Amino acid sequence: MLKLAVLPGAICGGCDVALASLGERLADLLRYYEIVYWPTVVDRKLTDFLKLSSIDVLVHMGGISTEEEAKLAREVSSRARVKVSLGSCSVYGGIPGLNSLYKPIEVYEAIASQVDVRSKNSDLELPRPIEYSAYTDIVEPDVLAPGCPPGSIVLDQLFDLLLKYAETGRLEPRILLLGDPESLCNKCPRNPKTTKITMPGIRRIFEVKLDDNKCFLEQGVLCMGPATRAICDHSCIKANYPCTGCGGPIEWGVDSGLSHMSSVASALMVDREKSVLEAGLARELDKIRDVTGIFYRYTLRKSLTYKLRKLRVGE
């Protein structure tokens, strides 16, 4: 039996549920793998797990928010033959990565300012949180399985990969970034393939009743499909909601926020630029009040924008 460990960092549990819900596929895997650690599902103490000198496959979920999570992730990773980074928090920082523009104390203050702070003692003896990062910032994994939680394409590929690894001892085909190497837009059931996409303006979701057939961008609604890797079966779009970009960039290392800003700029009112002119275009773009939250919802921590912020504040 091979040893499989699932190690959570700062998680929501969505990746746990995604894995645990695989039922039969998971049972297939358990013919080859013994789960030596998975705190949500298996009752094994961390101290016992840490006695193992090596494990075959480590699946890491979640981001890194404390010194201890970082230490544990590094320690366990160094004993693992294959390291899988599962879910967009682990791979890209995910939604909590939106906080990476701030210092931990500012994040704490967002709560403290709203409640009754009973005692103020500057000599805090509690361990301090470290600046939030992705697992991929501290360890170099062998397999990246993005998504929030990982979509069906990614999970299928991951299970195939792990089964093959159990049978052959080799990681083949060696895919670093799971999912299909194309944009979600490419195979979108709504994609108007024959024409170039034209956004009639910018419409926030509260302004419209979403049409359940038409390309969201053509409704003026921001959809991250063009800049997002195909990791799912268009689940949100089929539920009549635009893609929010949980799959991350089409290629590892690309800044999907910036590439999508580019696509929106290309598509916005292309048919009317010469009549609405700069003022008209600016008026529409000004309706986007949160560029970071729209374009970088899951990937801010890995972006050039994050690096620029760090440069700006001198870190």
Add this chain to the structure above:
Amino acid sequence: MSWKPKIVAFFCKWCAGAAAETAGVMRLRYDPSVTPVIVPCTGRVTPSMILSAFLNGADGVLIGGCHTPNDCHYVAGNFKAFKRVQLVKKLLEEIGVEPERLRLEWISATEAPKLVRVVNEFTEEIRKLGPLGGKRA
């Protein structure tokens, strides 16, 4: 005062780029802190090029393109540049970088004096804003 601003200028070869050449021929002086990068069209300048310029030492980024609505050689590259710059300016503001560090100007091939004025104005503005990076003061 040891610090000098560094500015990267993306100039469209059909207009601002040509104006920069003309300025040279006319012996018009402009601030040497500007490093011009000639591009085929401002529509070629991506948000990631702008951020890379900042990350690689630029304190300001200037983009010079053809006048709207009808001067772009590729129909609407200048409008595309305008929309991108608008979005990037918003992004910069959200992360605490002055949006004034990014400037877009329409400068035709015949407007060498305008080019010089814009470059000098922009350099002065960046000088006032100071270095982009927190520690390079």
Add this chain to the structure above:
Amino acid sequence: MSEYRLLSTLDPVTLVEGVARVVIVTNSDGSDVRALYQIMEFRGFEKLSVGRHVEEMPRIVSAICGFCSWSHHLVSGKVVDAVFGRKPPVRAELTRRLVNYIQILDSHLLHFAFIGLPDLALWGESQRDIVKLLPRSPEVASTALKTRTVLKKLEKKLVGKIQHGPLVVPGGVARGLTRDDLDELDKALKEISSHVDVLYKYFDEKIIRSGHFKKLLESEEFTMRALSMGLVRNNLLEHYDGVLRVIDSKGRVLHEVTNPAQYTDIVGEALFDWNYSTLPYYKPAGLKLFSEGSTLVVGPLARFNVIDKVPGERANWEYKRLIEYSGGKPLSNVLLYHWARLVEIIHSIEALTDLSEDSRLLEGDTVDLTNSPSPRGVGVIEAPRGILLHDYSVKDDFTVTRARIISPTTFNNMAMNTNLTRVSGRLVREVKSSSKPSPETVSIIESIIRSYDPCNSCATHCMRIGDVEITTSFSIVVVNEDGEVLWRG
């Protein structure tokens, strides 16, 4: 004060969602023992919500918790409705209710199968999980697993994703359900019902009718006589929208709040510098740590305490049976949580069956687009684990300026500390006499925690305490009822 010392940590408590541990501290003669339930990470949703388009919040905050993502999604949707001043059409409201029931069913089944059932069925053993239960009671364990497969398929069909999916838009839902969806629901319910019958039968025979369980219910160690808070609608069990009611440990009604924004009359929240977690408490009583009179409890037992009746014939029969068995209301033994979840599973199936036959789900508008904006919105919902509250303020451009989120696990934080403190004395005595606690005592502590079903992912959007490394750079505090630090080390 150096006589206080760290006695024991259970590190981490496995089988609760997210990473947590219990720290128990005592003075030298064991006369003063305190237990603190600690959650050890921090994700900061209050901060990252600021600046966001408010209508995007339901998709952002659902990532607080992967187990009850729909609860966060739905309550956030209610806040957004309030901000825009919209009233979702009947079709949209029923769709949201339907998804809320699926959430409760899903979460309760997951907890029951993976945590509650193994915990009670393998009582006294060191490893109490489904992996160990599987060879012991294969048909029960595999039935439990099968319900997951059916439910996940159903969620995928109805809402696209099994968690963090899209459903609500301001004033409605993104997509109305179709006949095909309801047929699928009907089919799934029939299948789940038959699985649940198997689980119920097992639970009835092996647990309810066992003298052992009855004895555990009489144990003071599992008893918690605090205030119960939950939603009610016409005195009936309600999970989506109702009056927020608080009752005391004698069953007397203390508060009924119709406008959720008035929660601040009932709930106080304190933050101490020895603790990153807020401690919500019953405001009129003032904050008294480790005191039942100041402690609000939420969740299935609290819900059962604040209502008179469960809609639906079978569920109500089960509800009455539970109350009779345990000696009447208010219910105070935390081991009843597992049973209460089972009753709510039955209720959810009944409610969903009614909805699957409701043609209003198929007709009419899916969204209200009128606007009558307000700078603040507050929403309350019954998540599987209890009252979940979201409170946002917005600017004129509908971006968020402030967010406060109180999850059921945060609400129950005081209750868990109070409850665990009671058992800790026993642990301390054992450590003193034989240098380590007995497995049974450790089991009791774990069982208390598992009963509350703490969802640390939910709570950690706002808290962090302690280290994973228990022996080094570790901070221990002993606090009194007023939250004053007696000792730290």
